[in-house]
Amino acid sequence: xxxxxxxxxxYLKELLSGAPEGIIEIRRRELADQFRCVPSQINYVLETRxxxxxxxxxxxxxxxxxxxxIMRLDWRTEEDLFSExxxxxxxxxxxxxxxxxxxxxxxxxxxxxxxxxxxxxxVEQSIGAVVAQQQDExxxxxxxxMLIVTLRG
Amino acid sequence: xxxxxxxxxxYLKELLSGAPEGIIEIRRRELADQFRCVPSQINYVLETRxxxxxxxxxxxxxxxxxxxxIMRLDWRTEEDLFSExxxxxxxxxxxxxxxxxxxxxxxxxxxxxxxxxxxxxxVEQSIGAVVAQQQDExxxxxxxxMLIVTLRG
DNA sequence: CTGACTTTGACCTTATCTGACCTTTGTCTT
DNA sequence: AAGACAAAGGTCAGATAAGGTCAAAGTCAG
Numbered sequence: 335x336x337x338x339x340x341x342x343x344x345y346l347k348e349l350l351s352g353a354p355e356g357i358i359e360i361r362r363r364e365l366a367d368q369f370r371c372v373p374s375q376i377n378y379v380l381e382t383r384x385x386x387x388x389x390x391x392x393x394x395x396x397x398x399x400x401x402x403x404i405m406r407l408d409w410r411t412e413e414d415l416f417s418e419x420x421x422x423x424x425x426x427x428x429x430x431x432x433x434x435x436x437x438x439x440x441x442x443x444x445x446x447x448x449x450x451x452x453x454x455x456x457v458e459q460s461i462g463a464v465v466a467q468q469q470d471e472x473x474x475x476x477x478x479x480m481l482i483v484t485l486r487g
Numbered sequence: 488x489x490x491x492x493x494x495x496x497x498y499l500k501e502l503l504s505g506a507p508e509g510i511i512e513i514r515r516r517e518l519a520d521q522f523r524c525v526p527s528q529i530n531y532v533l534e535t536r537x538x539x540x541x542x543x544x545x546x547x548x549x550x551x552x553x554x555x556x557i558m559r560l561d562w563r564t565e566e567d568l569f570s571e572x573x574x575x576x577x578x579x580x581x582x583x584x585x586x587x588x589x590x591x592x593x594x595x596x597x598x599x600x601x602x603x604x605x606x607x608x609x610v611e612q613s614i615g616a617v618v619a620q621q622q623d624e625x626x627x628x629x630x631x632x633m634l635i636v637t638l639r640g
Numbered sequence: 641c642t643g644a645c646t647t648t649g650a651c652c653t654t655a656t657c658t659g660a661c662c663t664t665t666g667t668c669t670t
Numbered sequence: 671a672a673g674a675c676a677a678a679g680g681t682c683a684g685a686t687a688a689g690g691t692c693a694a695a696g697t698c699a700g
Contacts, residue, residue, distance in 0.1 A: 337646060337697095362689055372648050377690065382645085391608045397655020399490025400688035405604060456632050463628040464617050472625075475616040479609050490656060490687095515679060525658055530680070535655080550665025553678035 342369055342376065343383040346404060356406040380404070387420065387482065407483070415444070416482060423478045426470035432457070432477055445484065453480045495522055495529065496536040499557060500594075509559035533557070540584070542591050562595060568638075576631050579623035582611065585630055598637065606633045 342365070349358045366373040384390035384404055391405040422435060436454055439445040445453075457476045461469050489497075495518070502511045519526040537543035537557055547555040562568040575588055589607055592598040598606075610629045614622050 339646065363687090373689075374649080374691080375647060378646070386608055386612045391604050393604065393607075394689060395655075396653070396687085396689040397490075398687045399493060399656070400654090402689075405601075407605075452636060456636065460613075460625070460628045460632055463625045464621055468617050468621075472613070472616045475613045476629075479613050483605055483609060492656060516677090526679075527659080527681080528657060531656070547679060548665080549663070549677085549679040551677045552666070553664085555679075 338369060338371060338375065339379050339382065342379045345369075346379070346384070350404065350406050356408060357403060359401045359403045361400070362402055376402070386479070387416075389482070415485065419481055420478060423474050423481075425474055427474040427477065428470055429458070429473065432473055435477070439481075445481075449484055453477070453484060456480060491522060491524060491528065492532050492535065495532045498522075499532070499537070503557065503559050509561060510556060512554045512556045514553070515555055529555070540587050542595070562597070568597065569635075572634060573631065576627050576634075578627055580627045580630060581623055582626065585610070585626055588630075592634075598634075602637055606630070606637065609633065 346358070346360070349360075350356060360376075362373045362376045365376055369375070380392055380402070384392060389407045391407065392402065393405070394400070394402040423432075427435075433454070436445070436450045440447055440450045457473055457480060460476060461472055464472050499511070499513070502513075503509060513529075515526050515529045518529055522528070533545055533555070537545060542560045544558040544560060545555065546558070547553070562571065572588075575584075580588075586607070589598065589603045593600050593603045610626055610633065613629060614625055617625055
């Protein structure tokens with residue numbers, strides 16, 4: 335235990351925990367030098383350890399004065415809920431299943447009725463933009479993302 | 488972290504925010520001296536940070552007594568905002584345009600930086616679910632929906 | 641020994657900065 | 671009035687400085 339990626343992850347999380355806004359900025363090259371690895375290793379860590387689904391947002395800029403910014407979205411609920419949600423939603427979900435899930439979340443007081451309505455509206459409206467074949471996949475992605483941002487502070 | 492261009496941009500925006508009409512005038516040579524750079528660097532900043540799409544107009548005059556005037560275009564009423572938003576977003580929007588719009592909304596104090604980051608993340612993340620061809624359309628739909636929801640509180 | 645996770649490196653795209661050279665405008669001289 | 675000169679600003683190509691992508695190679699637990 336303790337791959338290089340783990341160390342870099344730990345280091346970044348350490349920095350994040352000391353950042354008042356939950357936002358840090360790094361320079362890829364510097365960090366790579368610090369850990370004696372190639373720069374793309376940093377991207378690997380970001381992709382695997384700080385993805386959107388785990389509650390992080392990444393922004394970056396190239397060119398002179400470039401940087402990578404990592405933002406942590408704060409939790410309002412426990413992590414278990416999210417992993418279960420991801421599991422329930424999966425890669426694709428039909429509208430009936432999605433509706434069932436939303437109802438259950440409202441009943442379980444996880445979502446306020448208004449929030450559920452909002453999410454339902456957003457998801458179903460946005461789905462019109464895509465051909466039928468892909469609708470279930472898109473619904474899954476949207477639903478998951480919306481729930482994550484709604485349930486996070 | 489911040490490139491020279493970032494500093495000049497910040498300085499000009501500072502000036503602009505203190506200008507009652509949202510209009511300032513500078514002299515290229517002076518500003519370049521102030522930041523110890525070549526004059527053309529100023530043009531670079533103007534082109535990249537204050538283009539029309541981001542809500543600015545530039546006027547200038549050469550020769551003795553020359554100047555560069557920067558004007559910020561504001562959204563005066565909520566109606567302006569919404570109609571221009573739907574105009575700007577349209578049926579399809581590429582990621583660069585979407586980004587410009589979000590930045591402009593933040594600068595115009597219409598969106599908080601975190602809200603913009605969240606919307607950006609949500610939209611771009613969700614887009615992965617569909618084929619490239621449809622991405623611009625989906626981006627437009629999502630962006631419009633999210634902005635409407637966010638701005639209506 | 642196999643599949644998932646890591647690590648690396650070659651190649652790509654984008655942003656910034658500078659300097660040489662060009663155009664426009666104002667002013668002064670004759 | 672014409673021409674010369676000075677004082678601005680404009681353009682563009684090239685050098686430099688980041689970060690991104692992707693596939694191949696390495697590693698390790700089961």
